[in-house]
Amino acid sequence: MGFGVLGVFLGLLLEVSTHGPHAVPRTSWRHQDLDLMEFSEPGIFNYSTLLLSEKKDALYVGAREAIFELSKKNVTVRNNKVQWTVAENPMTMCMLKGKSKERDCLNYIRVLQVVDD
Ligand SMILES: *[C@@H]1O[C@H](CO)[C@@H](O)[C@H](O)[C@H]1NC(C)=O
Ligand SMILES: *[C@@H]1O[C@H](CO)[C@@H](O)[C@H](O)[C@H]1NC(C)=O
Numbered sequence: 001m002g003f004g005v006l007g008v009f010l011g012l013l014l015e016v017s018t019h020g021p022h023a024v025p026r027t028s029w030r031h032q033d034l035d036l037m038e039f040s041e042p043g044i045f046n047y048s049t050l051l052l053s054e055k056k057d058a059l060y061v062g063a064r065e066a067i068f069e070l071s072k073k074n075v076t077v078r079n080n081k082v083q084w085t086v087a088e089n090p091m092t093m094c095m096l097k098g099k100s101k102e103r104d105c106l107n108y109i110r111v112l113q114v115v116d117d
Contacts, residue, residue: 041068041078045064047061048064048109049109049110052072053114056072057072058105060112062110063115064106064107064109066081066109067112068080068081084107086106091105
């Protein structure tokens with residue numbers, strides 16, 4: 001009986017440690033099992049920010065030096081693009097501080113927020 005209680009206790013411990021509040025639920029699929037739609041543009045990197053529009057058929061994507069408006073229904077369709085490059089003066093100032101022109105002195109879109117229409 002002692003072993004039975006210990007067994008249940010250990011079982012509970014294992015249950016809590018593997019599925020406890022710190023466990024992160026994850027699901028994974030293999031690429032070939034899905035019909036994925038992809039978007040990217042040559043020369044554009046660091047697609048890091050997404051904003052889904054409630055009103056419009058739009059998914060906004062912030063990348064390095066660019067913001068895209070994609071179709072929510074088909075993200076391969078690009079409806080708009082805003083290039084946001086660093087002006088010559090701030091670029092020179094950044095490089096004078098010893099920073100990399102190709103890495104540190106570029107605009108990385110980190111936040112996208114709806115302000116109005
Ligand atoms: C941006 O993308 C480049 C090329 O994929 C990568 O090497 C770099 O680490 C990325 N930088 C940041 C800040 O995410
Ligand atoms: C998405 O748009 C592309 C380009 O217009 C088109 O070729 C493709 O069939 C569309 N895919 C879907 C699932 O609608």
